[in-house]
Amino acid sequence: MITDxxxxxxxxxxxxxxxxxxxxxxxxxxxxxxTWDEHGRxxxxxxxxxxxxxxxxxxxxxxxxxxxxxPISAEDLL
Numbered sequence: 001m002i003t004d005x006x007x008x009x010x011x012x013x014x015x016x017x018x019x020x021x022x023x024x025x026x027x028x029x030x031x032x033x034x035t036w037d038e039h040g041r042x043x044x045x046x047x048x049x050x051x052x053x054x055x056x057x058x059x060x061x062x063x064x065x066x067x068x069x070x071p072i073s074a075e076d077l078l
Contacts, residue, residue, distance in 0.1 A: 007043040017053040027052055 002016040007071070009047045014021045028034050034044045034055070 004046060008045055008049060009041050009043055013049050017049065054071050
C-alpha cells in the first residue's frame, strides 16, 4: 500500500486510490490538476488526488442510487 506522500506518479496514484493507471490518466484529461517533477514525470498532489477520488466515488454512488452512508446488503446486489 502506498502511504501518504506529498506527490504521486501515475503508478503511485493508482495504487493509492485503488484504481487502474488508465483511470488516473482519464481523470487528468477530465481536469485533475497535475504538474511535472524534476525528472519530467507527471505528478499529482496528495490532496488533489484524494479530493478527486472522493468526488468520483460520490458521483458513482449517486449514479447507482446508493447513499454513501447506506450499507450495501446482499439484496441490493441481486
